[in-house]
Amino acid sequence: MGETELILSLQNLTMRFGGLVAVRDFSLDIRYGELVGLIGPNGAGKTTIFNMITGHYTPTAGKVIFEGRDITGLPPWQVARLGIARTFQNIRLCREMTALENVLISFHPRVRASVFDAILPTPRYLREERRMRERGMELLSAVGLEKWAHFRAGALPYGLQRRVEIARALATSPKLLLLDEPAAGMNPAEAADLMNFIRGIRETFNLTIFLIEHVMQVVMGICPRIRVIDFGVSIAEGTPEEIKNNPKVIEAYLGEEALRA
């Protein structure tokens, strides 16, 4: 496997909060176009790993290499501009704004017109604004949300809010999409629906996806490669089949119930 094929390389990441080691010596390579799942029990450090990638935390030790560039410690907005977008475990939409406006926020960093252009407004700004709205609607149509474009995001049902959040992440034109428990709080039917949706956008937008999941069936059904962590330490990696039968994983994550089943 050549270095150039790697989109993301996490090298010996460690995150300490005072005396607590949330993540210890975590390494992972993700190639272009892969769909990798990260699973682990509650409090295993999954979201902490995401936060280190996106710059919300600066790792205590270790490096984050994105497309061959060391991005460790860059602020989140710069990381986002390089092409890493994320969603959050507990949906973080701008609830008072419409679904379309939420998507337009992600276009803002690439607006070339100045504040004065926007205030006057100059034709240059108006052109950009019109183009942004068109692209926002296109994107919402691509994810099947055009009907809801002008609804207040906070008023949408939970499942749709999740999709708006993903659409907003897609609007940043990411190369790598980080999804933090996208199926959290969904029933099995909704979760299955969402997984089809994620598979769909991966093909449409030619994305690499790194996904945290809690619902086992979900991640087993969609990710060809799965990494398992427990108490901040990697304990296994492999295909869903391998993971399912790994005694360490069964012990740490699936527990006794799974052994009986």
Added chain:
Amino acid sequence: MKPNWILTLLFLLGLAAFVWWGDAHLDRFIWRILNFGAIYALGAVGYTMINGVTGQFSLGPHGFMLLGGYLTTLFMLPLHQKKVVWLFTPLSWPFNQFTLPYWGFILALLAGGVLAVLAALVVGIPALRALRGDYLAIATFGFGEIIYVLACNFMGLTNGPMGIKGIPQYTNLAWSVGALVVLTYAAVRLKNSSFGRALRAIREDELAAESMGINVFRHKLLAFMFSAFCAGVAGGLMACLIGTITPDLFRFFMTFYLLMIIVLGGLGSISGAVVAGFIFAAIFEALRFVDTAVVPGTRMVVFAVLLILVMLFFRRGLFGREEFTWDWLLGGAKRAWRWAWARRS
């Protein structure tokens, strides 16, 4: 869409006609209240941009108003008056060398605004980068107090606590309402633009906004600078309306007034800030008898009670976060007409 544009144009023409007539013929008492209303509204429009739209709790606009007020005064005060006022400490160069004629008033106001923006950069770059919420409020409050103390002690520029008198009273409705219209237009454009969406996103969820690539610090600074500019211009207009200026004119109570106005109008609503600014000026004068009847300052008690009532019954203020639109007004008029028509018998 089109008819609304025409309505706006008609409204502006009507407003211009009223201002032109009012400056010449309006009762001086009412004329003065309207001027104060426009000035408060202008300060509030800027203030709601940082406090309401961006959701960053600043308590510093009185400092920016003070800077704008003094710089405008130093530009406009006639030379003979400059000789009379600075008795103990002579006025510093270059202000002892020149004065601007009437047409220079716009330059003086702009300079006041620009000085306030520069001060906003000095305060905002460290404060907005590191602080939010209560801590930002305390830091900006501290800035306002520092400016006050400086104004009391830089005798060579401000004549200290004795203040400056004899400022030409250039402010009239044309100036105050004109500045209000221009900066309100800018505020509405800003709020509804892509930049405004970024500001609102920061209010709603800062973490999400920065995860989408928005440079949160730069946008907070943008809103802070806009609010400082409005406050600086408002300060200049106020100095040239009253005709005297002392550091006490711009103490914390001024920020408190503006805070009441933007809460009354609805945090984040620009049209709300404008409407509430005029309402505030009117009530403020209407309650003057309370001060003379009881003890000075009683009307602030009445205001505090009013504010509590607003919080209890209109928690989101007059406008919430919405803006005034012609559709809303026409829709309301249509509904009222239907209601009246249905009950005509």
